[in-house]
Amino acid sequence: IKRIEAFIENQRKWNRERNIIAAESRLKMLDRMEKIEKPKPAPKKINFSLASASSRSFEVLSVRGLSKSFPQKKLFENLSFELHHGDRLFIIGNNGCGKSTLVKILTDREKQDSGVFELGYNQSVGYYDQDQQLLELQNTVIEELWSAYGEKTISEIRGILARFGFYGEDIFKKISVLSGGERARLSIAKMILNGVSLLILDEPTNHLDIPSKETLEFALNEYDGTILCVSHDRYFISSLATGILEIAPGRSDKGFMLFKGGYNAYIEETQQTAPMFAEPEPTVNSGKYTYLEAKKDKNRKRFIL
Known part of the structure; x- marks a missing residue:
């Protein structure tokens, strides 16, 4: 597998069309070999090459x-x-x-x-x-x-x-x-x-x-x-x-x-803390606070994404 990887790297460096085709062919071969010969590894954290x-x-x-x-x-x-x-x-x-x-x-x-x-x-x-x-x-x-x-x-x-x-x-x-x-x-x-x-x-x-x-x-x-x-x-x-x-x-x-x-x-x-975002509550002139008014105020005070 290491020899195949080295071959692919060299073909890629030459950067000609036929080299790229050859590299892809070997890469497919390598992919099939790994599927057959290597068990699936446990997930590992990837090094994302951050400085x-x-x-x-x-x-x-x-x-x-x-x-x-x-x-x-x-x-x-x-x-x-x-x-x-x-x-x-x-x-x-x-x-x-x-x-x-x-x-x-x-x-x-x-x-x-x-x-x-x-x-x-x-x-x-x-x-x-x-x-x-x-x-x-x-x-x-x-x-x-x-x-x-x-x-x-x-x-x-x-x-x-x-x-x-x-x-x-x-x-x-x-x-x-x-x-x-x-x-x-x-x-x-x-x-x-x-x-x-x-x-x-x-x-x-x-x-x-x-x-x-x-x-x-x-x-x-x-x-x-x-x-x-x-x-x-x-x-x-x-x-x-x-x-x-x-x-x-x-x-x-x-x-x-x-x-x-x-x-x-x-x-x-x-x-x-929703009241800090809510609209001012209306003055209730009738002295009655109905169920619908209470529900409307509650909905107005709830945060909605």
Whole structure:
């Protein structure tokens, strides 16, 4: 097996069409050999090739006094927060509240009205947008990673592909025939293999089926970097989040609420403190407080994602 791997590496380095074909042929042979001769190993944590802690600061991202408005609509004002290594902050809120606008600002795709943000020392960012997947459709799955990270070993590339649900013959599929969920997983795998320390994800589970969501969730749970993610998927959020940022124009003075902790704890907290987000209670002129009025007030005070 080691001789075959060495042959594949050499063919890849020569980078001619016939060498690539030969490498893929041997890779298929290697794949079949491993299926026959090696028992399936127990799941292991993947080394995502992140730089060591000594070469990167603990502070990943600092946001100070960020504000953004559009005509007739204020999204958020004086937004400040910090992300540290290992944090997983999820941005939630109703459609059109400004979640995607915020991540576009933080990835220099939109201009803020005021405020600043900066990355910590030696930090790098990978940005995923479901509408901007930078994949070469004519490539196979393994070619896509190989072409970008030819210095990686076959084992490293196949290892991360397996963690993102690409096994056996799947790695030889053309990207053009992959489903939306498969392309999403491949895009994020490509960023992680690049060694980014901060993943910024905009609705990564949109249009994914349940198995694809579970695969992505499993891989991100093993990722030891920092995550900033826009999502409306409650299960996905609750399984990953260490913090919640709710963008809520009109429900708080500054248009946002920041919470340190998991999603379930956040729901409990916001239900307890819901009156701070509720509309003013109407004056009851009749002196009677009917069942329907009480129900309406209760619903108004409940947080709804």
